[in-house]
Amino acid sequence: MTQQTSLQGTFDPAVPTRIVFGNGKVDSLKDEVQRLGGKKALVLSGKTAAEETDSVRSVNDVLGGLSAGVYSNLTQRAPLSTAIEAANLAVANGVDTLVGVGGSTISDAARMIAVLMAEGITTESELRQLGEDHDMMLSPNLDGKSLPIQVSIPTTLSAGEFNMGGGNVLDDQAGHKIRVRHPRLYSDLIMLDAVMTEGTPDWLWLSTGVKCLDHCIERLYTTGNQPAIDAPILAAAEMIFTHLPRSKESDKDLEARLKCLVAAWMSMMGAPNFATGLSHAIGHIIGVHYSVGHGYTSCVTQPYVMEFNRSVSAFKQSMLARSAGLDIRGLSDEEAAEAAARAVDDFVIGMGMPHRIRELEVPEEDLPRIAELVLTDGGCRNNPIPITSAEQVMEVLRKAF
Secondary structure, eight states: OOOOOSOOOOOOOOOOOEEEESTTGGGGHHHHHHHTTOOOEEEEOOHHHHHHSSHHHHHHHHHGGGEEEEEOOOOTTOBHHHHHHHHHHHHHTTOOEEEEEESHHHHHHHHHHHHHHHHTOOOHHHHHHHHHHTTTEEOOOOTTOOOOEEEEEESSSOOGGGOOSEEEEEETTTTEEEEEEOTTOSOSEEEEOGGGGTTOOHHHHHHHHHHHHHHHHHHHHSTTOOHHHHHHHHHHHHHHHHHGGGOOGGGTOHHHHHHHHHHHHHHTTTTTSOOOOHHHHHHHHHHHHHTOOHHHHHHHHHHHHHHHHHHHHHHHHHHHHHHTTOOOTTOOHHHHHHHHHHHHHHHHHHTTOOOSGGGGTOOGGGHHHHHHHHTTSTHHHHSSSOOOSHHHHHHHHHHHO
């Protein structure tokens, strides 16, 4: 009879995403798309990236004759109507490749747009009805159906391009997301090029850097954590602590920005073998219901969630203290974990980011409703302390407010 051990589990191999990284690498985009078999590409972005930076224009120029044009109406969380419009435009122009330039909104929406194209969904009412019929989670049968090639060129550190198996858009009429899940939904190519991030405003760049750190922290101690994940996420956290403060737009330090992009990649290594916890769960609700970027929600939740989870994850949190550059010799795990949470909060404040929910203009009287909604998010199941009551969420919300 073999002796049982707590170290056990499974690890599923990652999908075959090709990742190209280095400043100026976008110059090879056309060759990379053709290497994947792409013949006609539609560039997807938001208005800010298209109108206030050079990134979208540069990508479109590099694609040259492969480009069918630019669709730049994908505003924050991609309202359902814009996804339909983009999909119809892609189909009408014979597009076989979607090139997303931006943050998580773009990569998440691109996967839904790919499904709309494959399934022949052409109207808002059709997509909205499908969402209602399937409890806002679509699980299409894509067997034998052609999906467009997916290319992601991030301009933030939110790392949504590394998500695997799903996408989403916002039903802005109903105030919730419609999600889609399928194992074939992932980026075929991701290009990490800091040149593409020039012009990303500091509030967005820095706050999504904290979101990257949030990925590292939650994947360090949520249920289903894998030994193979610890090393890259701890290294990613150290890179963010070190290089994010040096990567402000005014510093013109492309090397620091590239290292942050690589940190965002490393924070997601091991996908899909990990889960997020209570910080992400709260962020999802506040983000959608108050139109707050997920970077900002990570800034105001994570230190308090770390405190809430300390009793069952002190050892893992103490590992993060080392990534923050703290000398924890002689400290207990609990003391080192407390120091790590302070370091995260100090890091957020030091970059001028919000660190209280009230700074996001969320009314205090809304906290009980937020707590109830958080219970519907999957992150509650994966938190190291299972979240089963609104009062548990309120404990964090009160401290974070």
